[in-house]
Amino acid sequence: xxxxxxxxxxxxxxxxxxxxxxxxxxxxxxxxxxxxxxxxxxxxxxxxxxxxxxxxxxxxxxxxxxxxxxxxxxxxxxxxxxxxxxxxxxxxxxxxxxxxxxxxxxxxxxxxxxxxx
Numbered sequence: 001x002x003x004x005x006x007x008x009x010x011x012x013x014x015x016x017x018x019x020x021x022x023x024x025x026x027x028x029x030x031x032x033x034x035x036x037x038x039x040x041x042x043x044x045x046x047x048x049x050x051x052x053x054x055x056x057x058x059x060x061x062x063x064x065x066x067x068x069x070x071x072x073x074x075x076x077x078x079x080x081x082x083x084x085x086x087x088x089x090x091x092x093x094x095x096x097x098x099x100x101x102x103x104x105x106x107x108x109x110x111x112x113x114x115x116x117x
Contacts, residue, residue, distance in 0.1 A: 007112030022095030
């Protein structure tokens, strides 16, 4: 059974930091591109960052320079370090695993991040 479990969300003041984690089980982790997506109220889900099996990363323009994605293939975990958080970063953050052949994808249930004073 495939499971992606996010953790690390919460309430933080503007300018603060959070680190999200996504632990994967039931998949061969190193044949998946891992990514973080987010969905704010009333908006479509959008890509935040991805990390391929080959080590390439990609970021949304809105988070470049503030967020860093990383992965630990031994622990089957992907992380999202979020610094200099802004109120517009408030959203539910989802972890996604995309198999490199494009035939399978899995989502986690999401974790809420709220940036507010």
